Amino acid sequence: MIFGKHQVALGVLGMLIMGRVLPVWAAETADGNVQEIVITANRMENKKVDTPANVSLVSSEDLTNWNSRSVADALENVPGVRVVRNGLGTNGASVFLNGEERVLFLVDGRRVNTSMGNTSTRVTFDANTLPPVDLIDHIEIVKGGVSTVYGADAVGGVINIITKSPEKVSGKVHVGYGSWGNQQWGFDVGGKKGRTGLVAAGNREKVSYLKYKDTNGDTKKWPGQSNYTQDSLSLKLTQDFTDRDGLTFTYDYSNLDGFSPYSVVNYFSSSFVTKKTNNVSLMYDWNRNQNNSGFLRAYRNYNHYYNYGHMYEMDWAVEGQQNVALSDTNRLLAGAEFRHASANNTFYYDEKKSYDNRSFYLQDQWEFAPTWQLNTGLRYDNYHHVASRTTGSAALNKRFDEGSHAYFAWNQVFKVPNTDDLYYMADWGSGSGYFANPNLKPETGNVYTVGYDFKSSPATDWHVSAFYSDLHDAIRWVAEDSNPYAYHSLNAAREKKRGFEISATHKLNDHWDLNGSYTYVKVRKDQNGDGYERDLNYAPNYYQFGVRYHDAAWNVNLVGRAANGLSKERYGENRYLTMDLNARYTFDRHWTGFATIYNLNNAAYAEMGGAVNGQDSYPMPGRRFIVGAEYKF
Template sequence: MKKKQKQHLVSLLVSGAVLMAGQTAFADEQEFSMDEYVVTASRMPVKKTETAASVTVITREEIEKSGAVSVPDILNRTTVTMQNDTTASVPTINGDVRVLVLVDGREVNWKGGGMHMGQSGANLDYLPSVDSIERIEIVRGPASALYGSDAVGGVINIITRKSAEPVTRYSAEAGSWGLRRYNLTTENKVGDFSYRINFERKSQDDFHYNSGYSGNSDATAKNTALDQDKMNIRLDKDLGNNRSLSLTVDHTDGRKGFNVMPDYQAHVDSGGNTNYFTHSVQTYVENNVSLTYNWNQGDKANSFVRLYRNYFTYNYDNHPDDYQIPDYYFNGRSYTNQADGAEWQQTWQINERYTLLGGASWRQVTADSAEYDIDVPAYGYYQAGYNYTDKKISNRAFFLENNWRLPKNWSVTAGVRYDDYTLFGDKTTARITANRELNQTTNVYASWGQIFKTPFIADVYGGGFMIPNLNLKPETGDVVTLGLNTRLAEGTELQASMFSSRLNDALDYIVVGYNQYQWQNVAELKRKGLDLSLKRRLSPQWQALLGYSYVKVEEQGATQREEINNNEPHGYRLGLQYEQDKWNANFTLRGATGRDTRAFTSSDYWVADLGVNYKVNPATRVYLKVYNLTNEAYELHGSYGDASNLTGLYPMAGRQVVFGIDQRI
């Protein structure tokens, strides 16, 4: 880091400390509705009309009416794009997979990396059960100065529910391809102590799909069966004087097939051998625990100390059985990733118009990888497995953010963050935002923020088909955003934002040999785009949502892969919701145009989902859901740059019908 940057940082830290010493923290609790405030964009509660960011809030009521049973299912109704294949569900914001995912403000990106997850590190399939979620906040745009690495495209914060009453409920559903899902939740509040415990079990056979490559409208995605269990526990203790203690425990374990590619793209040699592992199995376990002490709650503040551990491990075991795959071709891999962390954050109300937010954090990621050698004598090919044990990357960070409320309804923020990595050195990032509240329902804003994204530990040390690269550098850059939020008329809300970003030393995986890839700093990426969302109450029964997004990626470097694999250059959303007496129905249409047919089987796709709910009585609800109503053939994960360079490698599921019941005991 440059000397001037260090001096700037020290000055800011010292001035902040002086201000802190001379002021007390927030005093009396003030009541406010969280529906009018967002937390994630500023790391503290701020009115929506004072927030200089494009923010989408999905409430508990909206989740229940949608009938969604997973986080990807919820996000599909927004302009967040999902990149799904048989191994992961990866979110994309502003055309970027570098998205930070939080649960109650705690980072859950497991930083495993890999070809399929790219630079995301966030698999939404492993998040807590939907029944545990109170609300989801989606912030578009960079937040490196607040949250550090990974917060490049945006931030998704999943806020879980705190129990307020004694309730026990269960739900069950069954559907196409042998789908079975069971969920049980029990919660209660006794005096100053509350708890909620959730269990979920899900199983499904191989899904079917409409192949845009072969034309088979009922193809079977072999070896995609799933068997998964989840448990989520939250315990809360009210300590009085706006203080509380929270303990959360999240567990996921499962077993699913590892689908390498569809049958029609399997390569068969003269001996009848194929590289499609029809009996391969992936087993995985995730255990996350966090303990948080909160104070100054309800004062438009967010002060806490947190300790946490995130643990994730998976094993790929390939069992050829009778499918003519040589035992020596590829036998498996195991990988373990553990993140230990501590965080402190506090808000100081210096005066009526000036708020100071500060904090510090420490995080250490430890990884182990074990892999069998690949030995194919018939081809004269041998590749040793990339094995490593107890590899660590640690980071210390400090941040300060100033928030000024100025005359004529202006608000300005200026923040700085210092990160010090054991493997990548130190870096200072900054951001500045300006917001003008034109009236109680309209605000305009502008922001500039720097980007800082470190490589994942698996990118550096290799594993799977990836070979190590100890010379990787962090990605850096900046983003400018302009936006508007307004209520055009009673019942009509508009959100509009546009952005332009530059990313230096962008990471991409490059083919370096037979079945060998390596992450490299290859290019400068330039992105620009816009996001529009219009919500309209048509009548007491009907509500409509329209969404449009545009993303253009220009890459200067060795490849153009990321631009070619852009799964939604032009994205469209239409949502209709109907509610009358005991009936509730929702219809969602998702689509994209302008896609490159070198990466996808079609330049466009249009997928419709339908859900109908009927409330039998106050305690019982039955529902019907139909996903991919027209059995559309499409993919959300581009395959350009993979070993085969064939389209349709990652097909999305075809039409699926699901029946369910939700019962409150």
């Protein structure tokens, strides 16, 4: 697919594309306008227009309209969010915000990232292991540092999955079949009797094999076995004592079994892979929807990964938070957390490793004038195995009217090494292998974000933001000059990222919606003081677009993603365009049919860098489809 950078940018923004991200949690003002409410950015309830951050919202309605079968699928439609896969379902989905892979994932405000990490990227979470989409009420995405309340390691931002709360008795089942032996089954059910409520959802997906299109235009099957089966189950049990306080118990389980060929170019025999998560939490909260609300929560996260050896991680934590109304215009948030993380790799650690972290934070939200808000915060983290540090944050918001605001935010970064960085040792002989460094320093730095949201007409919304981050002592696994097969974990680089995001949504009429976005990211690294060089693994120009038609029975979306400026050293092509088409038809109040065609234009492309002789090592699947039906009761 041949297209020019400026032509695509003008085309995308000219059309105002991509199927809107709709309001998810609303409060009605006196004049009847509906305002979006967000919590993640400040951990306090605020209107989006009063939040000094780049926030995107995905509602349960969006998840349904897009036929999303995973959180990763849904995030691909959010402006400025990049989901990177290596072509295979067994190897997970990494999410980048503002060009940054150090992203914090939360489920109902509870941290779910692993402490182990891996030796190839700074990613510490697989988005494919999140709860089933049928259990999700909405998703809040905050781009830019959010250091005070969630931890100074959230360099790129925070993605918070908010699950549904029990209401009236209802349920749904769905089944789908598609290309390459793809089968999907799922259910969700919930209800509330008196003060006791329950919601639960489960999914199963099976894939028999995968095909892709290479840069020569030939359709091929992934070599070896590429089949997998993934199951997920989540539930939430609530017991209210009054309308303002109660207990919430949650359980999240996922299990993936399948085969993982290393790549399609330098092919290694498929290895069997197992990924399992098993997370539980118990929370007591009080004074709900009040200025003096608070909570106390205990949780345990368990992760097991098998591939040529077992890797285990178990984290448990206790955290609490209290909001205090200092005045009608000033609110203070105080919180503390104790977290214990332990990890073991039966092949590559000499023994089980563990560490403790104690953290305390304060954040003040001050409306010092009727349309001005200033947020300031301090956080102290004490990682007993590495270091301790106090970090700060500040953000300023100016509301112009109920549809527009401008903001500036600054956050400090403090991210300790993953356990793999410190302890992973894989000696292949002859000096080759992976060699960890127990003396690594934490990554530190600053993240800045500035933005402006506004309406150019009652039917058109715009978002413009810019960002800059400067990271010192960035940790990378670096190959020796004399031996390209000997990798060492080092504080090897200073990393700078800067860019901007422009997005727009437009409602043509009662049936047609358009929107789109363009994101520019420049990633530069200074490896050991040798001067800044471009990171060749990242596309500087990224576009998202879509068109939506909807009426009482039909909902149809054409969505697309495009990138250019890719390095031919790391990718088979320096640009790509891929589109998905999904449709839903409601027969009656019980039955709905759905269908999705992925990669409609059968593009040859890759999201993860790696190429040999002009061919992508990790190509994305070619055109494929799934059709199915849902029954509500």
